[in-house]
Amino acid sequence: MKRTLHSPVSLAELASVLGAELRGDPTVTVRRLASLRKADSESISFLVRAQQREAAHASHAVAYIVSPKLVDDLPADANLLIDPDPYGAYARLAQWFDAQVNPRPAGGIAPGAHVHPDATVAATAVIETGAVIGAHAVIGDQAWIGANTVVGAGAHVGARTRLHANVSLGDDCSVGDDSLIHSGAVIGADGFGFAPKKGGGWIKIPQLGAVVIGNQVEIGACTCIDRGALDDTVIEDGVKIDNLVQIAHNVRIGADTAIAACAGIAGSAVIGKRVQIGGASGIFGHIHICDDAAVSTMTLISKSITKPAFYSGIFPSMENAAWERAAAVVRQLPDMRRRLRRMEQALAGDATPDGTGEAGAASSQADQ
Numbered sequence: 001m002k003r004t005l006h007s008p009v010s011l012a013e014l015a016s017v018l019g020a021e022l023r024g025d026p027t028v029t030v031r032r033l034a035s036l037r038k039a040d041s042e043s044i045s046f047l048v049r050a051q052q053r054e055a056a057h058a059s060h061a062v063a064y065i066v067s068p069k070l071v072d073d074l075p076a077d078a079n080l081l082i083d084p085d086p087y088g089a090y091a092r093l094a095q096w097f098d099a100q101v102n103p104r105p106a107g108g109i110a111p112g113a114h115v116h117p118d119a120t121v122a123a124t125a126v127i128e129t130g131a132v133i134g135a136h137a138v139i140g141d142q143a144w145i146g147a148n149t150v151v152g153a154g155a156h157v158g159a160r161t162r163l164h165a166n167v168s169l170g171d172d173c174s175v176g177d178d179s180l181i182h183s184g185a186v187i188g189a190d191g192f193g194f195a196p197k198k199g200g201g202w203i204k205i206p207q208l209g210a211v212v213i214g215n216q217v218e219i220g221a222c223t224c225i226d227r228g229a230l231d232d233t234v235i236e237d238g239v240k241i242d243n244l245v246q247i248a249h250n251v252r253i254g255a256d257t258a259i260a261a262c263a264g265i266a267g268s269a270v271i272g273k274r275v276q277i278g279g280a281s282g283i284f285g286h287i288h289i290c291d292d293a294a295v296s297t298m299t300l301i302s303k304s305i306t307k308p309a310f311y312s313g314i315f316p317s318m319e320n321a322a323w324e325r326a327a328a329v330v331r332q333l334p335d336m337r338r339r340l341r342r343m344e345q346a347l348a349g350d351a352t353p354d355g356t357g358e359a360g361a362a363s364s365q366a367d368q
Contacts, residue, residue: 003101005031015081017096018089024079033097046090065089176215184222187211191226191249
């Protein structure tokens, strides 16, 4: 298993790492963090919902991370690390395991890397084989530039930020501290800017802005963030962006917003803080989405959102509860249409509301 410690660690040490309450044998050791289903006698696992009770009882884990309210759902002799936020504790422990099994290499520039003599690279930074660092670029302390990644002229990579292999960070673009960009991402390609010619054709508009990315940002594989036409495209602190997301020129994304895979955000849209955008959603250009709004999967946002709520729908978008009511009506439209036509015919004297004609109705009355 990839995430297995070379040396076992005691529950006492893990409790100290998490700041969690330990209930059980502090000398018990583990070597891996695992799901309830896959855990073995060297694993610690976690549960966050009462619905996981049966899986926990069937699990072979030697210890569990659990909230105080779920303690009684586990065997009385179970080894427990008790934390009021077990999912958050799991996330912190996963980070700790990752640091143990995937340690950062020592600083230095690998053979085969190409660093411009006018670039500034911290002595503690890691530059892997095939990476290219342009003129006047700045690579911060303990930054990690992956193989074949290109950092353009005048670009800046902050302290402890990692760019995985084959990332492109364009000229004059910047990434703050403690950020992570996955392979294939392109930061700072030209925005989609063209002026129409009379008689047909297009005039390219050079994109003179840059991309400015804050601290503690994560950007998924093959995501593209275009540079601004004049002003910069801005990704604020704490933003999390999934794979295959397109962010157009001059967009501004507020702090701690999360964007799932395959979403597309058109030019000059302004996304507030703590917004959640579901996968494959589309955001029109030149609109504003307020702080704390949530957009469900495959929703099209065509106008500004000013009220924090949960929005769904293809076209037009609306608050989720209203959309669900509308969707229920849409499913009934064929039947409603048939009923309406019968009523119209009845009012015109051509049929009764039950769909029978006048003659049929008279015959029915005569038979009674």
